[in-house]
Amino acid sequence: METVDPRLRNGYVKEEVELVLKLGLLCSHPLASARPSMRQVVHYLNGDMEFPELNTVQVGFSMTNLLKNEGPNPDAMSPISSFLVPSVFHCINLVASSASVNQFAFEGFAGANLSLEGAATVTPSGLLKLTNDKHTKGRAFYPIPICFHSPPNGGATSATFVFAIVSDHAKLSDHGLAFLVAPSKSLSATTRAQYLGLMNISDNGKASNHVFSVELDTVLSPELHDIDRNHVGIDVNSLQSVQSHTAGYYDDSAGAFMNLTLMSRKVMQVWEDYNGQHMVLNVTLAPLDVSKPKKPLLSTSRR
Known part of the structure; x- marks a missing residue:
């Protein structure tokens, strides 16, 4: 102490x-x-009230103020832009292996040792800009392998990231974002659009992919059985989600479901919590100025 x-x-x-x-x-x-x-x-x-969980990976004060006071500027954007800000990020490849990296956080991405691909860039203010035009894809990979299982009883893995989807057109967006976990950074054969730069039409759904992602989808793709054009999905080896839900969150006070529009240009936060012992994954979404809701948006058992 x-x-x-x-x-x-x-x-x-x-x-x-x-x-x-x-x-x-x-x-x-x-x-x-x-x-x-x-x-x-x-x-x-x-001791009359249970203390709320303090996530070890949270948005830093200065970056939060940047988002509140400045945020992504729609007037300065190309036709369709996707932004992510600390703490964890879209399409960061947390390579599942035995390396002893337990936790990490970024107070802005300026100077961060990320592997950027495609249209992905880091702005001078430290925001991670994934795409900047139509028909493009951008990826940012965390370069150090991460161990997701702590034998013999498993462990807990948590990640949170803050994002905004900004388009010139209020009712038109590209296909969205995804947080990716994969065994390697070799994704050169992937395609954009509904495959989010993660897979392509020929390998989508193959068990050999060994890929997990949480998608923030803003386009309805019937061939992938999307539920709507504004949803969050959990994907395993396929862009056809094993579980999905219309974007939103459950209010802690009344338990009511509050709808959110992913392409609203508003800054939002996503939490992903995996309990390795019980093999349960929870995904939670909320506006930036709302504390993490107690009830997750999605919850599924996965090995």
Whole structure:
């Protein structure tokens, strides 16, 4: 406990110190909607209320303010643009292997050691711009292999990323984004459009792909059995989702489903949480100024 005043010696309870530190972080959150009320703070301190989960990978204060105050500028965009910002990112290839990388976060992508392909670029302000025109594809890969299973009982893997889809046309967008996990970065034969730069018509659906992705889809593709033109889907070896849901989130107070429009130019956040022990994947979506909803948008059991 390096943050504890050394003059206290051992005259403190570790759990109480950790709680106070976490409360301090929560109370100083850059988004006012995520800060607890004084009544909630008292309940947390008294142990009357369960403390909310603090994800180790979160959007940094300066980048959050950049999004709130500046954000992607529609007037400065090419016909169709896709932006991602910290903490984790679209089409980042988290290579599943035994490398000992446990967690990472990016406070802006300027200077980040990413492998960029296609139309993907990093703007001077640190935003990751994936596409900048029609009929293009862009990918950004995290270069270090990630271990997703901690034997013998599995482990927990969490990722979150913030994105915006910006188009010149309010009711027209490219096919969307996807967060990808794959055994390698070799995706040169993939095609754009409904295949999102992840697969092509000949290898779509093959078990040998060993590819997992969470798609944010803004075009209805009947051949892939899309449910609508505004949905989130969980894909395994295929762009035909094993589970999908219209984009939105469940409000914590009333439990009501709140619709979101992916191509609204508004900044949103996605959380992906995988429990390796129970083999359960949860995917959650919300506007940037809304805390992570307790109920996920999608939940599925996957090995």
